[in-house]
Amino acid sequence: MVRTQPAPRRAGRSGASAGTVLRTVLERGPIARSTIARVTGLSPATVTTASAQLVERGLLRELPEISGPTGLGRPHVPVDLDESRYVVYGIHLAMTHVTTALLDLRGRVLARSRDPHFGLGPAEILRDAVTTLEGLAAEHGDMSVPIGVGFAAGGWIDSESGVVRDHPIPGWNGYPVRADLEHRTGLDVRMDSHARALIDAEVLFGEPRVRESVVQLFVGNVVDAAFATGGVVHHGPRAAAGAVAHVPVEHSVEKCACGRTGCVQATLSDRVLVRRAMQLGIIERPIFRDLLDAGRRRQPAALALFAERAHGVGVVAARLLDLFNPEVLIVCDQGVSHIPGSLDAVRRAVADASATCDDPSNSVLSTSFPGRALPVSAGAVILAELYRTPLASFVRPLAGIS
Ligand SMILES: [Zn+2]
Numbered sequence: 026m027v028r029t030q031p032a033p034r035r036a037g038r039s040g041a042s043a044g045t046v047l048r049t050v051l052e053r054g055p056i057a058r059s060t061i062a063r064v065t066g067l068s069p070a071t072v073t074t075a076s077a078q079l080v081e082r083g084l085l086r087e088l089p090e091i092s093g094p095t096g097l098g099r100p101h102v103p104v105d106l107d108e109s110r111y112v113v114y115g116i117h118l119a120m121t122h123v124t125t126a127l128l129d130l131r132g133r134v135l136a137r138s139r140d141p142h143f144g145l146g147p148a149e150i151l152r153d154a155v156t157t158l159e160g161l162a163a164e165h166g167d168m169s170v171p172i173g174v175g176f177a178a179g180g181w182i183d184s185e186s187g188v189v190r191d192h193p194i195p196g197w198n199g200y201p202v203r204a205d206l207e208h209r210t211g212l213d214v215r216m217d218s219h220a221r222a223l224i225d226a227e228v229l230f231g232e233p234r235v236r237e238s239v240v241q242l243f244v245g246n247v248v249d250a251a252f253a254t255g256g257v258v259h260h261g262p263r264a265a266a267g268a269v270a271h272v273p274v275e276h277s278v279e280k281c282a283c284g285r286t287g288c289v290q291a292t293l294s295d296r297v298l299v300r301r302a303m304q305l306g307i308i309e310r311p312i313f314r315d316l317l318d319a320g321r322r323r324q325p326a327a328l329a330l331f332a333e334r335a336h337g338v339g340v341v342a343a344r345l346l347d348l349f350n351p352e353v354l355i356v357c358d359q360g361v362s363h364i365p366g367s368l369d370a371v372r373r374a375v376a377d378a379s380a381t382c383d384d385p386s387n388s389v390l391s392t393s394f395p396g397r398a399l400p401v402s403a404g405a406v407i408l409a410e411l412y413r414t415p416l417a418s419f420v421r422p423l424a425g426i427s
Contacts, residue, residue: 040416042067043075047084047106047415051131051229055088055105076104083110084130084415106130112162112169113411114212115403116154117219118142118178120193120246120296123150125157126400127165132230132408134400136161147189147200155209174206175406176216177399179247183264184217184406190263193247193282215406219243220251220267221258222402223357223392225409228256230401231393237352240345242269244338244358248290252349272344274337293337295359298330305330313359320364331360335367339374342389346375346382354389362395 049061062072079085086107108129117124126137138157142150162171176182181191187203206214217225220243227235238254251267252259259266270290271283281291291297295313302308307326308315319327338361342354361367372385382388394401 040414042071043078043416044413046072046075047079048229048412050079050085050104050106051412055103057101057103059101061104078416080104082415083107110170111172112165113404113407114158114162114171114174114210115400115406116151116158116174116176116206117399117403118150118176118192118194118197119399123154123157124399124403125154125161126404127158127161127169127171128400128404128408129169130408130411132226132401132404134397134404136165137397137400144194147197147202148205151202151205151209155206171210171212172411173213173215173407174210175222175403175408176202176206176214177219177222177402177406178216179219179243179245179249180270181265181268182216182218184215184221184260185264187214187216189216190265191268213407215410217406218249218251218264218267219399219402220249220357221253221260222405222409223355223394223398224251224253224258226401226405227355227393228253229405229408229412232353232355232390234353235355238349240342240349240351240354242338242342242345242354242356242358244293244334244356244361246295248293248341250345252351269341269345272341274340277337289337289341293334293341298334298360302327302330317359317363320360323365328364328366331364331367332370334358334360335364335370336374339371339389340378342371343375343378343382346379346388350381352388355392356389357392357394357398361391 045065046061049065050056058072058076062069085104088103088105090102112127112129115126115128121141122139123142124139127135129135183190187201189197189200189202191198202216203214220241224239224241236256241251243249248270249267250269271288273287274289274292277287277292279291279297280286281288299311299313299316302316303311305326307319320331338358346354356371361371368391372389375382375385375389392398
């Protein structure tokens with residue numbers, strides 16, 4: 026594996042300006058430096074300096090000179106992202122599988138693998154994930170340099186200390202994932218909850234309206250949420266924000282692992298849906314994908330199960346909308362992404378249950394990353410920091426890369 030040394034930490038205004046320039050190029054590139062100055066409000070001199078630093082690090086490239094429409098006026102040299110030089114690694118931990126992926130600077134998944142982890146311990150699972158990543162990088166076969174590893178999972182992920190605090194797989198509780206992965210890869214490692222990471226991904230690569238304010242609701246085998254204003258995700262003390270798994274759902278009698286009855290996670294999770302689908306004879310194997318396939322084929326009993334879950338998701342979404350009043354609430358739920366009518370069912374439940382949201386078709390959206398939310402969330406953990414502070418993190422001037 027090609028490795029870079031961590032760059033010396035440098036913060037401050039020039040770092041923040043470079044982040045602003047890099048994000049503007051991501052959104053609008055190729056773009057002239059004068060236009061960057063105009064749309065960001067940064068001075069032309071600041072944009073010139075930041076662009077030069079980003080070009081020097083291989084994050085931006087200069088395109089051939091363009092003259093004005095008449096051939097008169099000052100010619101300018103637009104800049105664009107240099108996508109060829111770097112990749113990030115992503116590792117997403119789910120209840121039964123690990124997803125590993127290579128992503129480029131635009132958050133595109135270049136290669137991925139989804140592998141069962143058979144309930145191994147964290148050290149073995151991370152060892153295997155790193156081996157898989159090295160295999161993907163070799164198969165991908167280019168000379169891109171990995172600039173870091175992002176780790177995402179459901180549950181309570183303490184991004185500050187680099188430790189998993191509370192995950193439905195008990196063996197992970199207290200495990201120092203960041204230290205383990207840094208030791209194994211020699212790369213910078215960042216970790217976060219997948220709900221928070223998906224907000225970062227939407228801010229950078231998805232729905233622009235989330236930059237105002239957003240609630241992200243993730244529904245899979247774990248159910249959790251995250252909140253951001255002004256593009257900044259709220260973590261709170263020990264990064265505990267967003268734990269909605271054990272919020273009670275009306276009329277639910279499902280027993281939860283926490284000992285109570287009727288928790289959101291126990292009522293709406295993929296596993297509960299699979300169990301009920303097996304009982305109803307909709308699927309023959311306890312595999313969520315089989316249930317999704319039945320729903321896609323519009324099998325009536327499968328559609329009814331997904332509609333019921335969508336209603337429950339809508340009720341939880343309504344509570345979150347009333348609590349946070351965000352510009353948008355984004356649902357990441359494979360049923361909502363793939364089953365016809367599911368998003369409408371969520372919106373109807375929101376309309377019924379929310380005291381404040383009067384236009385769910387405008388405020389409740391499905392994820393921008395259907396079918397790839399897990400690898401994108403993992404990669405976004407590291408990409409978010411790169412786009413925040415590109416000079417302080419990971420990437421050194423090119424002369425520094427051996
Ligand atoms: Zn519970």
